[in-house]
Amino acid sequence: MEFENRFADLYVKGVNEFLDYASNNLALSSDIGEEDKKVPSPCNWCNNSRHKTREEIYNDLLLNGIVRSYVRWIYHGEYKPLLKRSRNDLGEGSSDDIFRMIHERFSIGVSNNDVDDDLDEEQQSTEASLPKYTKGTKEARIFENLMRDAHKTLYPGCDEFSKLSFILKLFQIKCMDDMTNKAFTSMLQMFKSALPKGADVPSNYYEARKMITDLGFHYEKIEACEHDCMLFWKENVDLEKCSICASDGFNPFGGLRSDYSIWPVFLVVYNLPPWMCMKQSYNILSLLIPEKSGPDNNIDVYLQPSIEELKELWEMGAMTYDASQNSYFHMLVALLWTINDFPAYANLSGWSTKVYKACPRCMNEASSIRLPNQGSYCYMDTRRFLPTDHKWRFSESLNGRIETRGPPKKTSGTDILTQVRDLEDMKFGKK
Structure with missing residues (x-):
């Protein structure tokens, strides 16, 4: 990697040895499809962000050189088990x-x-x-x-x-x-x-x-109030009526009609390599919420079991088997972030993504106007995100005024805690 002349025999030999290792080892130990036969390119231009064929990577490494800090080949099979199993094979052993x-x-x-x-x-x-x-x-x-x-x-x-x-x-x-x-x-x-x-x-x-x-391949079925007030779970498992609105629990699968939708909640293991963590076989289906129209803001009620398990895995952890080391270790789990569409973002965060203050980044400093003829909302004043000396800031041709404001202040964790600290007595439910 320190060669000035990337066409020298020693450098070319090193490139070929790397490609032999990457193409053979990664193809055996990952779920990359046989039809692509592509692996991440570690050249200075791609920096392992693009998957390419062996020939393409060879050309990249000669023309652009390899990322000098890439000394442990984690994107190319290093420290990964060498055994590949077909999807319908339990394999040897x-x-x-x-x-x-x-x-x-x-x-x-x-x-x-x-x-x-x-x-x-x-x-x-x-x-x-x-x-x-x-x-x-x-x-x-x-x-x-x-x-x-x-x-x-x-x-x-x-x-x-x-x-x-x-x-x-x-x-x-x-x-x-x-x-x-x-x-x-x-x-x-x-x-x-x-x-x-x-x-x-x-x-x-x-x-x-x-x-x-x-063997442990089972699921837990939990009844819920039809108004999303509570779950019939833990100390409330034997209740016959909701303790908040007095309605019965419901089972959407019990009737003959099927006019309901399913809201799935998946957990993704992010300490797996990028080409594995988003594969279906490595995703965990944590929760299924069947509802006629979706839980909306009351999704917090249904997330309680998953949140309790995540808190337990963060505070107590669990003994977990490490196949690469053939031993057990004490694993702790942290929730890093959520991935969802914009409406679901509002349900999870509690910040409305509609009307005047719809932007969860700008929050109270969001700029918007209501179009009188259409009745919809338009979010303007994006010039405030431009550099302070940008020429468009001083043009009045857009909305009749110049823009001197800077971008909205980023909300800190302390600010968010201050905003939600009075929500402890909030009651869930559609009634």
Whole structure:
């Protein structure tokens, strides 16, 4: 990277070695499509912001040089696992993955010789202080059933699948290929007929789902007041009427009509590389809000469970498995920001994005006028953002006056806290 002559043999050799590493390692360890075969270009012009082919990057590095500070190739597969798995393949060592999934499901807290033997001495000593489930409890029974299904072969003489790994494989196919529950049941019944005698296969979708639910793949359904006042959740789970407006809880899926919309809330893991963090397989569907017209400003009511979990992960954290290090670590989670359209921005922030003061950046200093003939609002005075000596500031041809003001003052965190400090007694709901 220090070469003045970028066409020298040593520099060209280094470029080719880098491209060999980048194209081979990143193609194996990421989800970049085989059809593009493009990787980030680390030249001084692109600075890893553009994906290009090997030939294009080669030309870039010769003409523009490489970013000198780019010494750890994090955008090109360094410190990433080398194994690539196809989307419908549990991969080699899937048995180890399944035992690890069971282990994670129970927070490494169930005392069981079969699992403890698989852990190295360092992990056992680290995890010895974690709580253990008492034998005979519901959690212990679930754990024992999962371990039994993980060890049990699909049928006598089968070395490829255990009962549990076979069901997980089928559910992976179901999810990836959008298979209906009815089709999944039909497939299970076909397997029961086709496999050798003694094959242990669930009879229908619901029996199979029970197995993966025990593994932690489940969701919690929470009833809500029809006026968005409250959730029937935690200490209010057994209430029959809303404690604020006295209406009943509702279930939009209970009737025959389907005139409702769905508002999804996703969590995106931002400490993954850029080419992975926005992939669907790495996004977490945290919440689904079914409503006829959307929760609007009362979305805060529905966000309570997610906010509570995020606060717990920030304050307490959770033991998490690091596949690259083959060990567990104590993970803490922070919410960095939200991504949403402009109307949803108003719902989340509490600042109206309509009429005179619609700009959440300018806030009270926003400049706008109402067009008398159209009845809509127009946001003017953008010249205040120009440099103070810009010629357009001194022109009266736009609105009949010159512009001497500077841009609106940026609101600080202290200013925002001052604005919202009196909102503690605010009541939610449409009534």
